[in-house]
Amino acid sequence: MSMSSKSENKITVERKVSTDLGQAFQLQGLGSNLRSIRSKTGAGEVNYINAAKSVNDNQLLAEIGYKQELKRQFSTLQVFGIAFSIMGLLPSIASVMGGGLDGGPASLLWGWFVAGFFLLLVGISMAEHASAIPTAGGLYYWTYYYAPEGYKEIISFIIGCSNSLALTAGVCSINYGLAEEIAAAVTLTKDGNFDATRGKLYGIFAGAVVLMGLCTCIASGGIARLQTLSIVSNVFIIILLFIALPIGTKRNMGGFNNGDFIFGKFENFSDWNNGWQFCLAGFMPAVWTINSFDSCVHQSEEAKDAKKSVPIGIILSIIVCWILGWFIIICLLACINPDIASVLDSKYGFALAQIVYDSLGKKWAIAFMSLIAFCQFLMGASITTAVSRQVWAFSRDNGLPLSKYIKRVDSKYSVPFYAILAACVCSLVLGLLCLIDQAATNALFSLAVAGNNLAWSTPTVLRLTSGKDLFRPGPFYLGKFWSPIVAWVGVAFQVFIIIMVMFPAQQKGITKATMNYTCVIGPGIWILAGIYYKVYKKKYYHGPATNLSDEDYVDAVGVDVIDTIISKQEP
Template sequence: MVLCTCLASSVISRLQTVSIVSNCFIIILLFIALPIGTKINRGGFNNGSFIFGKFENLSDWNNGWQFCLQGFMTCVWTIGAFDSCVHQSEEAKDAKKAVPIGIIGSITVCWILGWLILIVLMACCDPSMENIIDSPYGFALAQIIYDSLGKRWAVAFMSLIAFCQFLMGASILTAVSRQVWAFARDNGLPFSRYIKMVNKTFSVPFVAVWFAGAASLVLGLLCLIDSAAASALFSLAVAGNYVAWGTPTVLRLTSGKDIFRPGPFYMGKFWSPVVSWISVIWQFFIIILMMFPADQHGITKDTMNYTCVIGPGIWILSWVYYIAYKKKYFHGPKSNLTDDEYAEAVGSNVLDEIMSESGKGA
């Protein structure tokens, strides 16, 4: 995966095309094969009231909170990499338009296809949820496919899913490596002088790619411990993302509102703050939601949600690292614009204010 990510941007873009085509193919195959197999092997489908109206609470939380845990957590886990477009904005053409279109497009496609996939799965699954959740294969989707199509089709689907997961992992690693490189370029990481080096022949930050891959591998080893560690890793990824997304939004709405200059995608002076504050509240709610265990009572070391320990611990250590050491060297993102281009982007009045504040600080 790291070797794939080390390819030039033009090759990676073609790899993304292969990933999109592969994922679309497996979704279409699921839409065709699963209903046919269900009709032949199980005799029919679950009705509309089961698909859209049945709610079964298998935990000791109340129905309202369990609905949030079951419904919202699945969504935020799935729709969680749309910011990849942002991390590669420096390699995109006309990023001001291409990046927002990529974000909106990915979320829309995930929403529509995800909704359709859920309908098909609920129409074809065993009505007894216990048989699916307590599957001996440890994977609910594998059990649903096995029940409708048999062992060979289940193995084939799982193999295709593994291939698509590999391609998506390469896509995420590409975005993460660019984020690591950008942070190192701004002197925000240990050993930044080495991590931010870019290969002049391929124009690829090889060191950043390997650094991101090694860090991901170390975190991924947590999955070998038990299911609780794996769940904590997923929850930590979501909570960390929401902190990263929410922080600049809050700053833009508060201390940074005077230097904010809207781009081509702007909802206006009224709706932009309204939508932004709604998103901040939503992100804060999801961060809290990610800290809760699956069950309310009888929590053990195997059912504990360790996100509430690991997440805040990492955030506190990062803050201490910045205050104690990196504050001297890290002064925010470095601009690739010339002084004239920067003045045109933010406005001469804002630039004068920033220079004035810098002079006071000095």
């Protein structure tokens, strides 16, 4: 088959039939039409990324602008598993429960429920993006795609930096929580006679980062199976909690707290007014736990049938963690010592450790903290995988220093080893903030929330405004009526969370130790990223950079698709 052009810039595609090789395509006379077809912004009113009409993952990825370099080993369950693993319900609740109890049981319980609902709306909008354009770069790619002309590169660069740093901060948050859980288990074995200094915690943290990096270096098939192990481990420990904790509470504490205590007792342990404290204490446990569901997006180029499996992974992980987490909190509040202040001041450093100790005794408490630490390790391995894929994708488009090295993929194992190394090194360096003081540690954790919510909300805003004519929905889409309503409500919630996460825990008497430095670090990073782009990086970063040759593109997309597109362009 040949396509004859009207000018020298047209494309001629000649189909040659071989009895041994099947059909092969040879391009002749490549010109501006093929470059227009491969444009990621869509020429004029035409958008050439149409997930709904793509027949396979490689074709859709070629339309997005990239060749397949990683192996597609992740099933829908395993895509769900990477987000579910990072959320790590019981380990995460163990890490954030103390802050949630600063507003009493009712604040923790109902704050989780309300925040979980809005996070589901955020996830639905992200799932629509992922269904339409499933690529490992995700957020910064979508930002570039929908941003107005003249601003695409700088906004995309800022979002790429924000998402990369936020995910790295997430690694630090999870691994620091792991260090605290291990320290709590040691403290339990020594009956409280263990001083978990910042140096010791960082030592555990650094060892965990290195070990997680090694685990992440296995091939995609192994990493996929690791998510299955994480699902099983997290479900097992949750079932164990549901069975053992109530039995122990009934036997050793005489009974459970009543419904008024669980669902209605509000207790303000701060000097903020009750309404604001409900938000600070109630929303943040859910926001910190039901987080990093964009990890599914960063696995898009390793997922089978990504335009369907990635949206399912995002939404299902949020729903499961939202509802199941709510029941876990009910169980914990039913079994907790009603003297909340004594639980918050536990000598073991963890509210959950104190709850299990009171109900089941020392041995059970040690066992639970050990199992929680194991699940936390799997969380860290999963988020290290997600960070490495984001770093790799951003480097593929020349967005990071040393990009020409970081974007390399091992040809034998199809693993981005240099990206994994870069992710681990950045985590170790950023984690040094934990050595300063608790204020620096809290700012680091909050950076993960603020940076991610900025990266998640920006492409949604742009899709609804400047990029509304470019958007072509994939298989998952709520429709023209519900989609923008859900998206705008989700964006409003994200703006609120970005502001809220920058407030200190106390209103009065703010000192160097109690100051929330997120309000400085977060906007500071975004401003510095913009300055860095303007001063230097604009010479190298020009938005998503295709790594497909014209021949690769036609081979992946198919002659019939190109023929159809060109026929639509012709007058």
